Amino acid sequence: MNWTQLAGSIVAILVLAGVARLLRLGESRINTAEDARRIAEEMLAGFDAHAALVSQDGGAALVAGNGAIAVLKRHGAQVAARRLLPPLRVHPAVEGVTVETGERLFGSVTLLGVVDSDVRGLEASLTRV
Amino acid sequence: MQLPNPVDYAVPGFILLVLIEMIVAWVKDRKRYEPKDTLTSLALGTGSSVAGALTTGLLYGLAVWLWQFRLFDIGYAWYWFALCFVIDDFAYYLFHRSAHRVRWFWASHVIHHSSQHYNLSTALRQTWTGFISIAFLFRLPLFLIGFPPAMVFFVGGLNLIYQFWIHTEVIGRMPRWFEAVMNTPSHHRVHHATNPRYLDRNYAGVFIVWDKWLGSFEPEREDDAPRYGIVKNLGSFNLLWAAFHEWIGIAKDVWAAPGLRAKLGYLVMPPGWSHDGSRDTSEIIKQRWLAKEQAREGAEWKKPISSSSGADQAERRQQAG
Numbered sequence: 001m002n003w004t005q006l007a008g009s010i011v012a013i014l015v016l017a018g019v020a021r022l023l024r025l026g027e028s029r030i031n032t033a034e035d036a037r038r039i040a041e042e043m044l045a046g047f048d049a050h051a052a053l054v055s056q057d058g059g060a061a062l063v064a065g066n067g068a069i070a071v072l073k074r075h076g077a078q079v080a081a082r083r084l085l086p087p088l089r090v091h092p093a094v095e096g097v098t099v100e101t102g103e104r105l106f107g108s109v110t111l112l113g114v115v116d117s118d119v120r121g122l123e124a125s126l127t128r129v
Numbered sequence: 130m131q132l133p134n135p136v137d138y139a140v141p142g143f144i145l146l147v148l149i150e151m152i153v154a155w156v157k158d159r160k161r162y163e164p165k166d167t168l169t170s171l172a173l174g175t176g177s178s179v180a181g182a183l184t185t186g187l188l189y190g191l192a193v194w195l196w197q198f199r200l201f202d203i204g205y206a207w208y209w210f211a212l213c214f215v216i217d218d219f220a221y222y223l224f225h226r227s228a229h230r231v232r233w234f235w236a237s238h239v240i241h242h243s244s245q246h247y248n249l250s251t252a253l254r255q256t257w258t259g260f261i262s263i264a265f266l267f268r269l270p271l272f273l274i275g276f277p278p279a280m281v282f283f284v285g286g287l288n289l290i291y292q293f294w295i296h297t298e299v300i301g302r303m304p305r306w307f308e309a310v311m312n313t314p315s316h317h318r319v320h321h322a323t324n325p326r327y328l329d330r331n332y333a334g335v336f337i338v339w340d341k342w343l344g345s346f347e348p349e350r351e352d353d354a355p356r357y358g359i360v361k362n363l364g365s366f367n368l369l370w371a372a373f374h375e376w377i378g379i380a381k382d383v384w385a386a387p388g389l390r391a392k393l394g395y396l397v398m399p400p401g402w403s404h405d406g407s408r409d410t411s412e413i414i415k416q417r418w419l420a421k422e423q424a425r426e427g428a429e430w431k432k433p434i435s436s437s438s439g440a441d442q443a444e445r446r447q448q449a450g
Contacts, residue, residue, distance in 0.1 A: 013175060027159055042324075045360065078245035078357075080364030103364075107365070
């Protein structure tokens with residue numbers, strides 16, 4: 001690889017990423033609690049989903065399962081998941097709550113239209129199952 | 130003899146095909162591409178080329194040094210190229226299988242699997258640390274057999290080019306005879322999938338026959354659509370994290386592991402292995418999934434069978450009445 005090829009590659013990368021953006025590729029959302037439960041079970045081995053809370057914007061969800069809570073976040077056109085043990089670290093956000101995952105690069109997850117008591121209710125459901 | 134690097138000539142074609150696939154995605158399914166994911170994949174690809182350029186000289190030197198101990202004198206006739214291509218592809222199969230079964234190798238290879246999308250840009254998502262993971266070990270026997278280094282590197286480039294087009298959801302199935310012998314988009318979708326059924330299957334580069342002969346083949350099923358990525362998806366488009374996350378994971382695990390045996394385990398055991406059994410390897414995930422499937426099938430078996438059976442019983446009751 002020479003400098004011309006490197007420069008050409010960088011230009012091509014930017015053009016292709018720009019085209020993907022221009023075409024508005026990659027839009028998606030978690031639509032329903034049923035969606036959230038299915039995704040949690042698919043993404044986390046051995047997870048049996050029960051109740052779920054879905055962010056109003058479809059960008060995140062919390063799913064109660066066997067002894068743990070799955071936190072889902074929209075990641076590009078897909079969803080990324082983590083398994084967290086209660087009690088979750090939750091703090092209020094504008095029009096919702098933010099859940100800390102404890103991973104800096106995964107980041108925290110904000111659920112719109114969900115309040116602290118909803119999250120605590122979801123946690124409590126784990127002991128009822 | 131000097132041979133060109135065929136990948137250099139293929140790059141403009143790669144770019145054009147990615148562009149075409151994006152337009153198809155725009156028409157058919159916009160979830161197939163994501164701008165940040167594409168940017169990450171392509172930047173990883175460029176970084177991989179730079180890393181490759183920095184280490185090619187060393188590898189070529191090693192190859193030439195080994196070649197002086199060759200068993201046979203092999204020339205540049207076309208059939209030697211063909212034979213070299215086939216043997217190199219088998220070496221690729223062995224490398225690739227190891228890259229999924231030994232964490233040290235996986236730390237380098239995981240980069241290619243870290244996208245949750247499956248499109249042509251994923252093909253270009255390549256490692257920066259191939260040299261550190263000593264992936265080139267698997268190719269060394271070819272030099273000792275007697276294949277000239279220039280030939281081996283040339284056919285290796287062709288192998289890489291072949292593998293580009295199989296990273297797509299645009300193509301469903303190829304003709305039956307082709308699916309039987311060659312690696313195809315369908316076979317490789319299975320390889321990139323995290324569905325328990327598909328984990329650690331279809332390691333082939335060009336010829337799928339290696340998987341069929343060595344027991345690692347799994348066909349794609351209509352009722353189990355592939356879900357792409359890795360067991361613990363990154364959840365981040367950070368370029369450096371994508372490039373180095375598994376190496377960092379290894380370093381942390383080795384540091385914290387009690388005793389030499391456990392430390393070594395975190396280097397050479399399969400991804401997901403842990404000294405206290407607290408994590409899941411692909412075998413454990415498969416076993417758990419199988420148990421769940423069997424339990425589900427058992428429950429279905431015990432249920433009164435479907436509405437049609439119900440109708441039959443009703444019919445019988447009417448007849449009896």
